[in-house]
Amino acid sequence: MKWLWKNKSDEENTVIRNKAPLVAKGYSQKEGIDFEESFAPISRLEVVRLFVVYVAHKSFLVYQMDVKTTFLYGPLRKEVYINQPDGFVDPYHPDQVYHLNKALYGLKQAPKAWYDELSNFLVSKGF
Numbered sequence: 001m002k003w004l005w006k007n008k009s010d011e012e013n014t015v016i017r018n019k020a021p022l023v024a025k026g027y028s029q030k031e032g033i034d035f036e037e038s039f040a041p042i043s044r045l046e047v048v049r050l051f052v053v054y055v056a057h058k059s060f061l062v063y064q065m066d067v068k069t070t071f072l073y074g075p076l077r078k079e080v081y082i083n084q085p086d087g088f089v090d091p092y093h094p095d096q097v098y099h100l101n102k103a104l105y106g107l108k109q110a111p112k113a114w115y116d117e118l119s120n121f122l123v124s125k126g127f
Contacts, residue, residue, distance in 0.1 A: 001025065001085040001104075022085060023106035031108070036078070040111035074103040074113025
């Protein structure tokens with residue numbers, strides 16, 4: 001795990017907030033060992049364009065939403081353990097690792113975990 005330091009700026013490039021999300025080192029994961037499948041389907045641009053044309057033709061209303069912290073909602077299929085982040089190692093338990101219950105930013109399987117969660121929800125609602 002590592003900290004990803006960011007400054008959030010406004011239009012005039014004035015720093016308005018500092019952010020420091022804790023992310024997994026997905027670049028060190030090996031396919032077939034640390035994760036099985038990381039593919040999450042996305043819509044091709046042509047499909048999105050067809051959708052917009054159809055909606056405009058039928059005068060339908062379209063609603064859009066954004067799910068904040070999306071990748072943090074997907075449950076993991078396999079057990080994932082991570083080391084303590086640098087600078088935050090417990091001096092009494094320096095070799096302790098953490099077991100993740102849900103996906104974390106940076107994990108290769110995070111997009112697929114979120115897709116599976118969203119897909120299951122939509123199917124349960126009849127879509």
